[in-house]
Amino acid sequence: MNTDQIKGAAKEVAGKVQQKTGEVFNSPEQQVKGVAKQVEGGAQKSYGNAKEDIKDATK
Template sequence: MNDDQVKGRVDQAKGAVKEAAGKVVGNPNLEAEGKVDKATGKTQATYGDVKEDVKDAVNGRRP
């Protein structure tokens, strides 16, 4: 697992917490910020997944 995968998944989790907290307290800005964090985290995690797949392919390993 590479840094992008880890950071992306951490950002997704933080985003989910922010989004839930925003819903609970009725703060649409916090909820929206959480959604953005989740989307950003998902993108970064996917990038990390692709990097790992490429690295594995170059090293002759199959996913």
């Protein structure tokens, strides 16, 4: 695992928490921010996965 995979996964979890908090407190703004953070985290995690795949392929 590399740092992009770890940071991406952490952002996804934080985004889910933020989205659910927005739902509980009826805050559409927080829900949208949470979803955006999840998307950002997913992209970063995918980038980390690609880096790892390239590293493994060059061994």
